[in-house]
Amino acid sequence: MDEIQQRWLCALSAPMAALNPGAGYDDPAFCDDNYIDLKDSWGIDNRQQLFDMIERMADDGHATHLEAAYRAWQRCLPGEWQALLERLEPRERILHEFASRTFGSCGPGGILSWDYGRMGFLLRCAVRNQWIDLVESNWLHGRLAVRAQYHYGSWMAYFNGFLVGRSFWCCLSKSDDELAFELDRQGQSSHNLLIARGLDRNIPQFLADLPWQMALDLSQRPESLKEFDWS
Numbered sequence: 321m322d323e324i325q326q327r328w329l330c331a332l333s334a335p336m337a338a339l340n341p342g343a344g345y346d347d348p349a350f351c352d353d354n355y356i357d358l359k360d361s362w363g364i365d366n367r368q369q370l371f372d373m374i375e376r377m378a379d380d381g382h383a384t385h386l387e388a389a390y391r392a393w394q395r396c397l398p399g400e401w402q403a404l405l406e407r408l409e410p411r412e413r414i415l416h417e418f419a420s421r422t423f424g425s426c427g428p429g430g431i432l433s434w435d436y437g438r439m440g441f442l443l444r445c446a447v448r449n450q451w452i453d454l455v456e457s458n459w460l461h462g463r464l465a466v467r468a469q470y471h472y473g474s475w476m477a478y479f480n481g482f483l484v485g486r487s488f489w490c491c492l493s494k495s496d497d498e499l500a501f502e503l504d505r506q507g508q509s510s511h512n513l514l515i516a517r518g519l520d521r522n523i524p525q526f527l528a529d530l531p532w533q534m535a536l537d538l539s540q541r542p543e544s545l546k547e548f549d550w551s
Contacts, residue, residue: 349444
């Protein structure tokens with residue numbers, strides 16, 4: 321895999337680099353620290369725990385909570401949408417309305433990039449921590465890339481999906497009475513602003529030669545990952 325393709329894979333977790341000043345947008349090992357502690361924040365401190373997290377979150381992560389809402393907004397006629405909202409419980413109605421407001425930014429991929437971007441971040445951290453090597457990371461990143469290119473049509477939609485997903489994640493614990501208000505105010509949260517400003521500052525140059533639909537040289541699964549049954 322050449323240097324340009326390597327940078328493309330790193331760009332999948334660019335929002336996480338923006339969230340962590342000092343991280344490298346194009347560093348396959350994320351940053352210069354000798355070790356990145358993921359135990360407290362992720363419950364991960366070895367190779368197998370990393371694989372368990374990747375396998376679970378890439379396809380069954382937070383995006384599943386809003387999948388039906390984005391699909392319904394894409395397919396329903398206006399009258400059908402209103403009828404659907406009237407049948408929903410209050411919390412689901414709020415989440416469907418949230419999906420309808422954000423669909424224009426992220427498209428049918430919804431918030432899948434919130435899951436993909438964080439899994440890319442974990443893979444880069446795992447290279448730094450020497451739980452996996454770069455060849456393994458690139459193959460696993462390639463599986464994320466196939467998913468991302470299928471569900472999104474541009475880097476902008478992908479990054480928007482990440483920010484929308486983070487907004488949803490920040491409100492998971494809110495009550496039904498608080499949820500709508502808290503979702504609306506996430507655009508002004510300090511961490512979301514940090515990500516948006518970091519991307520705005522760095523991505524125009526970083527993505528200059530990285531078209532979204534770049535053909536990637538996706539290698540065969542390394543022998544060392546034969547135990548990781550992931551397509």
